Amino acid sequence: MRCDCGKPVEFEREPYIGKSVWEGFWDFFPVGKLCARILETMFYRDMVKRFAFRDVKEFQEAFYYILSLYGGHFTYRSLQRALKGLGVEANVKTVMNYLRAMEESFLVFQLPIFSPSTREFMIKPRKSC
DSSP states (O other): OBOTTSOBOOOOOOTTTTSOHHHHHHHHSOHHHHHHHHHHHIIIIIIIHHHTOSOHHHHHHHHHHHHHTTTOOOOHHHHHHHHHHTTOOOOHHHHHHHHHHHHHTTSOOOOOOOOSOHHHHHHOHHHHO
């Protein structure tokens, strides 16, 4: 297209043109802020008020650390040691209570370790699930 003087006209492209539907959607929908707001709401309104934790700052540190372990395998003791490294002085029973609160709020789920061997499951029932 040319303007009245004969020079070619360059149009500025809109930032969403040429992208897929979902790419354009994420430009206009701030998902990170929304997820952070939902997590904060769950943390304060659901878990802290419902379970009445005394040390909210300690629980908050544990909360965000456990969320960062998405899909990881850990034991209560290894989690307690990792939290101790972050400055959270909590015993194993407290860590178990934190995980129970998060599980009852449907934030984390305990999954059994898959073992195709029935014999192995019968020998070590605690290790298999």
